[in-house]
Amino acid sequence: MRETLPAGGDGTAFSDLVEPYRHELQVHCYRILGSVQDAEDVLQETLLAAWRGFDGYEGRASLRTWLYRIATNRCLNALRDGARRPREQVAYPAEVPMPEPSRRPAEPSWLEPYPDVLLDQIADHRPGPEARYELRESVSLAFLIALQQLPPRQRAVLVLRDVLGFRAAEVAAILDVTENAVTSALNRARGALAAVLPGPDRDSVPLPDSPQERRMVDEFTRAFESGDVDAVVALLTSDAWLTMPPLPLAYQGVADIRNFLATVALTGGRQYHLIPTRANGQPAFGCYLRDPRTPILHAHGVFVLTLAGERIAALTRFTDNSLLARFGLPLSLRAGEDR
Incomplete structure (x- = not known):
């Protein structure tokens, strides 16, 4: 049956019809585009196009399917246009030489983390048997x-x-x-x-907020905040990756990651504070670097952990500090403050 607006169909009535699909459409755009900001832009274009074209919606497909048609084609148009925003690149101290990367990473420069709080707002539309x-x-x-x-x-x-x-x-x-x-x-x-x-190995990945996941998060937090390179490395799988999108740097394996931590990230007594959050269904942190001259801690990107059993298979640090706002985190903290 064709869904209709109430008589005089205004913007509020239209919003009431499409609101149950807003968050899942945003995630759909994010999967295709890889960027939260790009996904939000395309979502707004989708809703505007749906509003303008609602009189032409004939009801031959469900409203949800019709909205997915608009969103998917808007995503494909965006990819065809090829426009990407330049991403902020963190500046490491000039006196710290960057180790030679293991290889160029597979991550696209526009990849951004997706806050789990947005996933929690998706209505329960159970996928079909093809999923x-x-x-x-x-x-x-x-x-x-x-x-x-x-x-x-x-x-x-x-x-x-x-x-x-x-x-x-x-x-x-x-x-x-x-x-x-x-x-x-x-x-x-x-x-x-x-x-x-x-292939999906659901049994090897700790469930969200399970005792196993909390233990891994706590151990990583203690090791990283204390600057203990050996303790961080002890948590990694032998083939773990360390990447820093959008920087074109990637380090694989215990030796290369240890070298990067010891000579760059944790060199010279650098101290960090991690605030736990979640991104992409995975444990994540807002990362802050302590200023040794003041009680201020400055934003240093978003960390996301990929867990495999009792180890960490990937450390991904997104270097764009503006991403913290999407997780409700500030750009700076005072020592002892934990938001």
Whole structure:
């Protein structure tokens, strides 16, 4: 049945209709674009286009599917345009030489962390039988990084089919292509992801806020805040990654990460304070660097931990301090203050 606005359909009535889908649409745009800010911009474009075109909505698809059609195509248009905002790059002290990276990282420079508080606001639209990924897996940094390597249309098809569980016919209508084209794109996307992304291993990842996860978070916090390089390294898997988007630097393995921590991040008695939060379904922190001359602690990006069993498989520090505001965190603290 076609959903209709009340007589005289005003903006408030329209908002009441689309509000239940706002947060899931934003996450959808984020998966395809990799940037929270870009996703919010496209979401606003989507809602404006839906408002302007609501009289043309014929009800042949559900309102939710119709909104996904607009959002997906707006995302593809944004990717086609290729415009990306320049990301702030943290300036390390000139006297500290940067070690040679292990390799150039796979992370796109525009990748941003997604606050879990926004995930908590998604209405419970259970995905269809085609869905292969749970919500937490489908916003994890590993999945987002792998997804960003796909061509835009393959990216959209995989998200619509394997994350959201839309049927092939629905995806074909959303993208205005044939079902055969959808099937072909999905097979290529699955093959590309399988080559770079391990299959879901739900048993090895601690559940959010479980005793195991809290223990790992506490151990990392103590080690990093005390500047204990050995203790931090002891928490890592042997093939762990340390990356710092958008900086084109990546360090893999215990030796390279130890060297970076000892010669850059924790050198010269640098001290940090970590405020716990969550991003992408993973433990995260607002990171603050102590100023040795004042009682002020200055923002130093957002840390996200990727856990694997009893170890940390990846340390990702997003260097753009403006990201802290999305987590409700300040740009500076006074010593002893914990927001």
